[in-house]
Amino acid sequence: MHARTAAARRLTGLVPFLVLLALVVAGCNPERYPQTALLPLSDYAKIGDHLQDLTFFWAVGVFVLVEGALLYAIFRFRGRPDDAEPPQIHGNTTIEIIWTLIPALILAAIAVPTVRGIFETNAHPSGDVLKIQVIGHQWWWEFRYPEYNVTTANELHVPVGKTVELLQESADVIHSFWPPRFAGKRDVFPARQTRMWFKADSAGLFPGQCAEFCGIQHARMAFQVRASNPAEFDGWVAHMKTLGPPKPAVAAPAADSIKTASAGATVQGPQAKPQVPQAKADSAAPASQDPEYAKGEQLFKMKGCIGCHSLQAVDAPKGMIGPNLATVGSRAYIAAGWLKNTDENLEHWIREPQTVKKGVLMPNLGVTVEESKALRAYLRAHQ
């Protein structure tokens, strides 16, 4: 009787923890986490998700049984100091064999589908496959589409319903490419190619980030995956193909004066009318008419931006230190998936990269507020 009330008191003591547990469970709803690995949107990710569900199912079952037995034992076998010595049992071979075999069987139930999953995920995709090169840099991502000869950065465009194969390499240290909605991570090495593949089954913009510690700004080496319907994707490719190199004829004169620089027609790419559905710049006056644009264009060269950033999606040079900016104006984020691409953020980022993302390879270049507005206007036009 006394023992029973004590036990009941113990159980009531658990109430706050149950409440806390309920809160935690509510806080774990994957819908609240855009980067969740629990809501897979591709065939590849579903292989892993299925195995995770399977092992989780067994883990919960074992957890409930074993912890339940433990709880039972610690209440049932409470003793007092003056109790008689309990029976001195040294072991029981039958029971020991049983509890060795049962886990072995459970593991076999996990191992068989695991091995199948290993071979499925490691298989080379065949048929109509879009190959994309993923190149990790401290601390941003380069995406090259050899099939189309176009390049972009920090925003991976993939078509829905078509398998993409990612061929990955690093320009410096080891990174790990992790788009959780579409695939688990795959490490990215210098001088060694790794691969992974997936077929997206939903359109949208989804975050991902580097998952291997890669230096001071590992935390801010994010990216977006933009999965779009095939027509939309084709439109994007067509648009990207227009963002070619500047014409040789308009190699900039020694820029001693911004005012006298020939505004406008130097860069062909960015001014080309975007043909893509999501482009918003159709209504804008040709950027070349904007004096800010012209000033920004000059500054882009004078401040040395051009030394690290390419503005052409077609035939983009390899081995650039900074991300390709051919479409920076239309990207959802800047600073490697970190800051929303607002005018204010873009200007701040240009002015004080070392404040925004300490340790980034872009130095503070002494850009004034005025200059940052001009550069922003110039980059914004690169849709």
Added chain:
Amino acid sequence: MATTVLDQHGVHAAHGEKTGLWSWLTTVDHKRIGILYGSTAFFFFLLGGLEALLIRIQLMKPDNNFLTPEAYNQLFTMHGTSMIFLAIMPLSAMFFNYMIPLMIGARDVAFPRLNAFSYWVFLLGGLFLNAGFLFGAAPDQGWYGYANLTSRQFSPGANVDFWNMGLQILGVASLAAAVNFFVTIVNMRAKGMTMMRMPMFVWMSFITQILLLLAFPVIAVALILLMFDRFFGTNFFVPAGGGDPLLWQHFFWIFGHPEVYILVLPAFGIISEVLPVFSRKPLFGYAAMVFSGAFIAFLGFGVWSHHMFTTGMGPIADTFFSLATMLIAIPTGVKIFNWMGTIWGGSIQYKTPMYFAIGFIAMFIIGGLSGVMHASPPADLQQNDTYFIVAHFHYVLFGGSIFALTAGAYYWWPKMSGRMLDERLGKLHFWLMLIGFNVTFFPMHFVGLNGMPRRTWTYPAELGFQALNQLETLGAFILFLAFSVFLVNIFKTSRGPRNAPADPWNGATLEWSIPSPPPEWNFQQEPVVHGRDPLWETKRERGGRLPEPAPGTGAGIHIPNPSYWPLVSAIGVAGLFVGIMLVHKTGPWGIIVGVAVLFLGIFNWLFEKGYSEFRTSAPGGH
């Protein structure tokens, strides 16, 4: 003579050489070295805990600027490195030192001065590792130091060098200690104590020493290669020079996975001592416990690449390492079931050590189950390098090792200090630790699977991680409180009387047959053992509790002399590595001085008189 309140201090003082700083600097007594290990490791444990607390404050809200990214990267690196090499390993070493000789009925370890040397090298290595903080250059590349981020090109500062040299120094200490305990256990067991009668803690410690002997040379080689890359222009891990950074990962985890068992097998041993005593029932399935421990250790060398599923090793390697990893769950399960079999049908005495031991089982189960979840590579591709893994290994190393070490601390405290710890504060410590631990680490499972990677100094608000991170930070503060209670308990009882009897818990093993704390010579008469639970058997024969034992006079017992040469040799080892670090500033002279000091220490150590009869030993050694 036999009273429950003994003052061993008086007995020691009678010999006139056992107090003061010099006696500690020159001690070769395994019990004193154990206390030195324990207090040093506990200090580093608190330091590592404070580092964790700073990490948790930084992660309390998104885009937080409480810490700079450099500071954060240093703190997470030092937290991991400290907890593994400076806290859990040496806390286990405290029990190896203090308890193994007592449990096997020996008067000291096989090589007492080598034992002192291990401690001093460990202390200097720990200080060296932390010295980076003084120069604003604490290690910042992660405790696993993946190449090629550690190359001069990408880590030009001294941060990586503090880590590299620090670990090499600590490796010397670990290897020396492993040789010592291996030989001690093989050779110095009491008459009648066959291998299959050894206490389970001694068994698990024995297996741990084998792991140390086989695993540490691997990391030593890897660290030396890295040192050559950084100091002497080689290219073992530099891709531009034809090296391969992936090679480092294989080296590291061939050491790193056995290291997990180095951290957790002693914990298994402690639990296997505590549960029978407080259940008043022998350990269930002794032989199965021995063989499962050995099997875990053996398999531990065949699973290293499960840390590397995301590197893309291909389906054959993935399959092998996945299945080998799953296999480990079987002997681990056997252990958990045997512990429950030990409790089952017992008469459980709820003292503080038992609380922690049961807490260990409950928490370790969770860590084991999440471990099986990432043994499946396609699932692990999502889980790897997220907070799900952080949750998993904290359930193994905190819920496992730390809970068990705390159980051991409460269990053996009376033996080591001669004082009982306060039971009420002990239980308060337990509940705060259990709650704080789960509030801190359980949400990490969810936040990890929902997309939060490890080792990120901050996160953006829109990813939704804030709420659970706040909860985790709250838990970290509860843990802080828990260990404050422990400190209060230690402090409060240390001012009380020496009230611990020789056998406060009705123990089964030999250490409870001698006074608390034991005299320097441990056993006045060498014990003879007839079974697995020698003290229980003696008590049964004599029909109940034994009278309080007399410490004896130590007459005619050979005890090693104190010596400062182990300390000098240890300074030489540390000096050698400091010399290497400064090689571009001082040339080879730093190295030469270090080696000279080391040589001087070892030379004098070899030619000093090692043993004399206790009663006639002169103070200060030779």
